[in-house]
Amino acid sequence: MRKARDGQDTFEFQPATLKLTREYHERYLQIDRLLAEVPEILGRVHADLQKILESANRQRGRRCRYTSENVLRLAICQVIEGASLREIVVRVDDSNFLREFCRFGLDKMMGHTLFCTLRNAIRPETWKTINQLLAKHALDEDEISGEMLRIDTTACETNIHYPTDSSLLWDVYRTFARLTEVAREIDPTIAADRRLHTKTAKRHSASIDRAVGKNTKTADLKPQYEALLRLVEGVLEIGEEVEAGLRRLVKKSEELKATSLLNELEHYKELGARVVDQTKRRVLEGQQVPNSEKLFSIFESHTELLKRGKAGKPIEFGHMVFLAQTEEKFISDYDVYPKKPNEHELVDGILDRHQELFGARPTTFAADKGFYESTAKLIELAKGIDVVAICKKGNRTPEEDAREHSLAFKLGQAFRAGIEGTISFVKRCLRLHRCFNKGWRHYCATVGATVFAHNLLILAAGSG
Numbered sequence: 001m002r003k004a005r006d007g008q009d010t011f012e013f014q015p016a017t018l019k020l021t022r023e024y025h026e027r028y029l030q031i032d033r034l035l036a037e038v039p040e041i042l043g044r045v046h047a048d049l050q051k052i053l054e055s056a057n058r059q060r061g062r063r064c065r066y067t068s069e070n071v072l073r074l075a076i077c078q079v080i081e082g083a084s085l086r087e088i089v090v091r092v093d094d095s096n097f098l099r100e101f102c103r104f105g106l107d108k109m110m111g112h113t114l115f116c117t118l119r120n121a122i123r124p125e126t127w128k129t130i131n132q133l134l135a136k137h138a139l140d141e142d143e144i145s146g147e148m149l150r151i152d153t154t155a156c157e158t159n160i161h162y163p164t165d166s167s168l169l170w171d172v173y174r175t176f177a178r179l180t181e182v183a184r185e186i187d188p189t190i191a192a193d194r195r196l197h198t199k200t201a202k203r204h205s206a207s208i209d210r211a212v213g214k215n216t217k218t219a220d221l222k223p224q225y226e227a228l229l230r231l232v233e234g235v236l237e238i239g240e241e242v243e244a245g246l247r248r249l250v251k252k253s254e255e256l257k258a259t260s261l262l263n264e265l266e267h268y269k270e271l272g273a274r275v276v277d278q279t280k281r282r283v284l285e286g287q288q289v290p291n292s293e294k295l296f297s298i299f300e301s302h303t304e305l306l307k308r309g310k311a312g313k314p315i316e317f318g319h320m321v322f323l324a325q326t327e328e329k330f331i332s333d334y335d336v337y338p339k340k341p342n343e344h345e346l347v348d349g350i351l352d353r354h355q356e357l358f359g360a361r362p363t364t365f366a367a368d369k370g371f372y373e374s375t376a377k378l379i380e381l382a383k384g385i386d387v388v389a390i391c392k393k394g395n396r397t398p399e400e401d402a403r404e405h406s407l408a409f410k411l412g413q414a415f416r417a418g419i420e421g422t423i424s425f426v427k428r429c430l431r432l433h434r435c436f437n438k439g440w441r442h443y444c445a446t447v448g449a450t451v452f453a454h455n456l457l458i459l460a461a462g463s464g
Contacts, residue, residue, distance in 0.1 A: 030460035038137045041130045045072045071118045073102040079453035085112040127448025146358025148327040150366040150416045154423045157318035157434045160297040165279045170205035172272040176235040183242045190245035194238045204228040271298040302440040336444045344373035366416035387412045
């Protein structure tokens with residue numbers, strides 16, 4: 001059975017001489033202490049990784065010394081260091097201190113490909129669970145309290161290019177052209193009489209992109225769009241022939257590569273048809289296609305268009321992330337939404353989860369005006385909460401104006417502003433401005449890993 005951790009001691013290295021380096025080391029030492037104090041965290045991660053570690057062992061044909069503890073600690077390092085997959089394995093491999101923290105010692109370092117596979121095997125539900133375990137431990141140790149709560153939402157973008165009709169059509173064409181070429185490597189007779197026009201499709205897409213400007217009308221681009229659409233519809237027809245050929249091959253020989261390719265074709269076929277349909281409706285027929293019906297990427301099909309009224313970035317492509325934070329800057333609750341929610345509808349659930357964790361509602365509850373629903377709702381919240389610092393939208397009565405000018409309300413709003421700093425930190429330093437992992441579940445897992453690493457840093461700073 002694959003072990004969760006390796007109990008072998010590591011070597012002591014030359015201690016750091018620079019104060020800044022000692023402070024850097026101290027953060028990791030405190031995180032090491034926290035992980036040791038809550039062994040259930042590693043147990044939850046190990047439950048997700050045990051089977052895949054055993055599979056890696058069989059594939060390699062030798063004893064695999066990597067443990068779940070290696071993966072968890074390496075994932076924490078990646079978030080804290082704000083590094084990519086390749087950067088973090090090189091950084092840990094090159095640092096005696098980080099090798100010791102990640103429990104590699106003098107063993108061979110894990111490659112970035114295997115690390116990606118193992119990290120992605122940790123489910124988003126597991127990240128949420130271990131965040132709750134860490135919160136309960138911090139509460140038991142009196143390191144956090146639930147007296148004050150501030151909440152906010154922010155956007156985390158998916159890793160896509162800016163979606164235009166021409167670029168999406170080009171994505172469809174090049175994807176199906178690639179899959180067709182791979183299929184022909186398996187069996188040269190598949191769609192052998194069909195010719196690909198990849199360079200022509202790319203030229204049409206680039207020509208449309210160059211022609212688009214302030215004075216360009218959609219009607220002027222119709223001939224080029226029609227030519228590009230014909231090519232895309234043609235490659236989709238080739239894709240159907242390739243799919244039929246692969247089905248015959250799988251039925252006859254059950255080749256694994258052909259099965260994988262067939263699943264990929266089936267996935268992109270529906271997305272390609274959606275891109276063609278929305279382009280025809282918008283460009284050729286002049287319809288206004290609702291954002292809820294649009295596809296913004298065939299590679300991250302779950303992506304949502306977000307309009308949040310930000311002057312610097314009026315449009316974003318990703319998902320809304322909710323954060324709830326205590327007075328100690330600990331993120332006690334978070335969530336990721338596939339579709340942008342009405343923020344005021346989240347309040348009751350947020351307070352219920354807070355009460356479940358801390359045993360009581362907060363005495364101060366602060367949020368921005370996006371969470372405002374009605375005056376009656378504020379009155380209802382005030383029955384169980386001393387200070388409800390949520391600004392009203394629109395005009396105010398003299399009583400409402402007096403409430404928002406009271407000292408308690410102003411202090412509550414000053415407390416609320418602190419979560420903006422946390423959002424800035426997790427986006428700038430912990431790379432939550434954009435999710436570089438592919439797929440909805442990995443998107444949610446990335447948010448969970450970032451929140452977990454942030455909370456470890458907060459508790460480490462409080463203990464240092």
